[in-house]
Amino acid sequence: MGSFRMTIGAVEILALTDMNLVFPMPLKELWAQVAPEAWQPYREKYPDTFAGDYMRIEIGCYLVRSQGRTILIDTGYGEGPIASIGGLRGQLMADLASKKVRPDEVDRVFLSHLHSDHVGWNTTVREGQAIPTFPNARYMVHQADWDAFRKPEIQARFSFPYMDRCVQSLDRLGVLDVIVEDRDLTGEVRVLHTPGHTPGHMSVLVASQGHRFLIQGDVLVHPAQVTEPDWNCHFDMDWEAATQTRKRLLDLVEAERTAVVSCHFPLPGFGQVIRVEGRRYWQVGLALMEK
Numbered sequence: 243m244g245s246f247r248m249t250i251g252a253v254e255i256l257a258l259t260d261m262n263l264v265f266p267m268p269l270k271e272l273w274a275q276v277a278p279e280a281w282q283p284y285r286e287k288y289p290d291t292f293a294g295d296y297m298r299i300e301i302g303c304y305l306v307r308s309q310g311r312t313i314l315i316d317t318g319y320g321e322g323p324i325a326s327i328g329g330l331r332g333q334l335m336a337d338l339a340s341k342k343v344r345p346d347e348v349d350r351v352f353l354s355h356l357h358s359d360h361v362g363w364n365t366t367v368r369e370g371q372a373i374p375t376f377p378n379a380r381y382m383v384h385q386a387d388w389d390a391f392r393k394p395e396i397q398a399r400f401s402f403p404y405m406d407r408c409v410q411s412l413d414r415l416g417v418l419d420v421i422v423e424d425r426d427l428t429g430e431v432r433v434l435h436t437p438g439h440t441p442g443h444m445s446v447l448v449a450s451q452g453h454r455f456l457i458q459g460d461v462l463v464h465p466a467q468v469t470e471p472d473w474n475c476h477f478d479m480d481w482e483a484a485t486q487t488r489k490r491l492l493d494l495v496e497a498e499r500t501a502v503v504s505c506h507f508p509l510p511g512f513g514q515v516i517r518v519e520g521r522r523y524w525q526v527g528l529a530l531m532e533k
């Protein structure tokens with residue numbers, strides 16, 4: 243599974259994988275507004291992100307250690323088998339174990355948003371009961387997602403059968419914090435509302451000793467979107483807001499030379515936005531990483 247660790251200032255970040263899969267929706271449906279030939283330059287630039295007419299996608303999660311806190315960002319698809327992706331099972335717990343991280347060390351689980359590939363390991367079912375997989379953690383989500391994902395009309399349109407087991411169970415157990423505004427998780431880690439992909443989508447900005455990185459969640463799902471910020475995928479719930487947020491974040495990370503962490507890009511998803519002949523591109527940030 244590899245070992246991908248980055249230290250920025252005094253903060254340590256560990257890239258984790260729940261799985262890498264060929265997403266079972268053809269590109270022309272997943273990216274309905276993008277002409278098939280428009281992918282060509284990006285097929286050459288980012289070959290690991292395609293499998294024929296499908297997208298190959300990493301399901302990444304991140305562990306951030308800052309000022310004595312251990313924060314897990316997103317929890318993958320979960321134990322499975324996951325029907326929507328052909329019965330695959332998530333590997334996050336095995337990956338954590340291989341990196342010698344115990345579930346009880348995690349004191350905060352931060353959910354960038356409530357799609358099924360980000361909340362799966364929130365709970366584990368034992369003897370028919372959903373119990374928190376991270377027994378000492380409080381979980382955090384934005385109010386706008388908490389509201390939207392429980393609305394019948396949105397449930398009917400997108401289908402979120404995992405919500406009760408993975409999210410609402412946490413509320414019943416009293417371990418879910420629903421937040422309405424940006425806030426600091428530590429003196430170095432701030433969570434920011436970055437809506438569009440979902441109404442309550444959030445990103446995580448880390449700043450320590452003059453260095454910065456942004457764990458951007460699903461603002462960017464594919465590296466081509468760094469160059470083509472108008473491209474929205476099927477799962478972006480509000481295309482206009484998603485595009486606006488994408489442009490705003492790209493401007494911010496470029497102006498402030500912020501490293502970018504992308505959970506659906508090839509592992510470990512560490513990189514930066516560079517400019518070549520006036521256009522922005524994603525560049526894998528191997529120099530940032532200690533193997």
Ligand SMILES: [Zn+2]
Pocket residue numbers: 357359360460506
């Ligand atoms: Zn996602």
